[in-house]
Amino acid sequence: MDQFYLRNVAQYEALVGAFVPPPAMTSGNLTKANAPGMVVSARIRPFLEEDKAAGFPSAVFPRAAPNGVIDIHDLYNHPRGRPILKSFNYSVDKVFTPEVSTEQIFDDLLVGLIPFVQNGGVGTVFAYGQTGSGKTFTISRLQELAVEALLPPFESQPTPSGSPSADVQLTIIELAGNSAFDLLSERKPISILEDSHGTIHLSGASEHPISTPASALSLIEIAASFRRTASTLKNDASSRSHSICRIRVLNPSTNTQGFLYLVDLAGSEAARDVATHGAERMRETKEINMSLSVLKDCIRGRAEWDVQSQAQSQSQSDSMIKGKKSGKPKPKPRIPFRQSALTKVLKHVFDISEGSGSTEGGRETRTVVIACVNPSLGDVAATKNTLRYAEMLRVAGLVSIAMGEKGGKEKEGPMGWGNREVRRWIGENSGEPKISADILAPTETGAEMLRMSMLEFEYRCMKSPGVTAGQAKALRSKFWKFHAES
Template sequence: MEGFYLNNISKYHSLLDALDPVPKPRIPHGRPGPNMIVSARIRPLSGSEEFPSAVFPRRDQGNVIDIHDLYNHPKGQPILKSSDYQVDRLFNMNSTTKEIYEELVVDLVPYAWNGGVGTLFAYGQTGSGKTFTVSKVEEFVGETLMNGNLDGKREVYITIIDLAGNAAFDLLNEREPISLREDASGATQMVGAQENQVFSVDDMRTMVERATSFRRTAPTLKNPASSRSHAICRIRIKNTVNGSDGMLYLVDLAGSEAARDVAVHGADRMRETKQINISLSALKDCIRAKAQSDNAATLGKEKLGQKVPHIPFRQSALTRVLKHVFDPASTRECRTIVIACVNPSLADVGPTKNTLRFAELLRVSIPVKEEDTERKTAMHWTNAQLKEWIKENSGNPPILGNVVAPRESGAQHFKLSGQEIEYRCQKCPGVNRGQAQAFRAKLWHMYISP
């Protein structure tokens, strides 16, 4: 398949050039739940990669990611197969981990400082940047905890373990085996794992680097040191006044593999991949069920029209360790962030789609009724309202409402093709194609904005 891609790169670029430069937006069906954010990070293409990018982010259009694959059509000419996926937050190739931390993660630290449970999961194909992202986040968390800007006196402790199948190991104690046991209250305890007090940012950095050196890795086609296990960094924040604890979990999930990688590495890698997939499937079920449970608590069961779901946290060691994150019976507040890391290369379209499907499955939106919004969306505009918006937002030279929307309502106008809208815009005196494209993007953005 990679040979097919390499032989048809020029054809791929010509097919991309023929695409509509302003894709039709996806219309969201609700808003994110109160305690869950699902995001995606697109890593940069490295200089050594031979393939073009197949991933195209639309952050200004509802955090949508377009994937354009080149299909070897049996009739001869290659064609594009396109799909799109939507997340709550989207970070493109130029986004730094510091920017991701400040926009997405930093609020988890004071949340845990004040007694809550915050959890970050990084998920994706091997070589997609999960470990790099989590390692930098751990460093930034240490800086936030130790910079003295948080109120009150706390003691900070860190434990880092490795989960390989159902076996667990202490990464801060030279990978010594530990036991996962359920106590009388039903919580899973990491028996034998060291808990180390952290006094400075340097302490945190040293411990993370030490743990990483003992992480279980193996070579794959995509990464010479792919993580073949789940690493869980637990930061316990003890309130020295009342003795209560806040928790912060930073989880670097095992890298997934493409089928071709498994075939090359044989039966051991196949068994390993099966264990990883079982645990990731259980994790998906637990995260999604917890989000549904939170939404039911927010809106009331009768408004969602469904029962509070069962959360199957006993299905894997990973979800047993993190039971308190998913348990709806827990009295502790929990917030969860997922970062789906993707490799943009055309050669990795399959794993990228799988990663983004996984991310979409974790998104459980709360329905938003019309009466819950401050105004109707553009889909509900009358022709007069649409023309008024065009008049106020057309730019200079003006785009004329009676030319662009002579009769249509908002819903009718939305059904027009992008080319038709641009054509109508360019019929207005002085309006060029660039202005027409910018206007169309702005108008379509209104359809997805409450």
């Protein structure tokens, strides 16, 4: 197939030049929101010297921001005539073009996770894609930026005793099939165990306290040196396992424990690559594909539950305003996190079993997926598979309808607000003394504020000087009333 592409580069480029993208689909006054707490993005790797030397043109063409659509062009060897162009388009929430740095991706996707984790949330970042697409490059730098962002605030806020105001612990493990290893203990085998309360334990894994970015970066480098790799057609040092970096943050000032997971998923392979490595590599690839399939089901299941919970909250608020009984809540979906070692370790992220006795069930989570793709036409099949997988992770949230006013500007309720609108509303409606939007909603959207529990909402309000419990309750009631009326 590669030789077919190379023989017809001129024909391919002429067809791509004449291609007219189909118009983006619109739905009038309806705006499809994303599932709360979920962002699916794509990062296009730059052309490398080896790509240029191979002679393949680009197959990946992102459309102008902010629509998140990527056009993929493939050349089809038609048996009855000249080669023809086959074009596909895929939609994600955000597209990062080759010139975008990892630092910019952090500022766009991960900055909001830092205060969320510091306040007891569970944040997860997945890097997925074909081997050689830049997954490990991306996640390694994000790990460094995350610890740099997490540590300074705590170091600058010592307790009266002079000790740091938060305990930050780092664990990095590797999953190869159903086997697990501690990358900070020279790849020592560990066990993934679940106790009678449903809590997952990484038995034998070391947890290292970190107090400075330099100490964390040193540990990250040690872990990378013990990561399992193997040679493939696309990469001489392809990651043949999943790597999970877990940062645990215990914040005594709020009595919360948050987690940030940064996951470098094993590189996917084409069938032609597997065929050159025999039965062992085929078995390895089967295990990787199975774990990725279970991961997809778990991410979608959790996102669908978040949307369902959001809908039930909206229904309850509507019923409360109208003085009617709300309908019977829908049953919880089954999320199969026990079917894979990868998803079992990440039970924090997927478990929705509130009231089951587990210390992990029902926690608020936010998930970021970065699908990394190679731009070369020679990798077009793997690129389509990666973006198809990314599309399947997206779950449509509730539909918000723009409420038009005669002669006025359209506006929508809190369900469709971004953080800027939330903060403006708080400033205009909190009364005196002012409730700080920086404390109440540092990064939250309107949908995320509606998901916030009453205790968390009021607790954050009362962290502003002089604010009473009554004022906090009044602001929450006003917010929900405005949402119901919208």
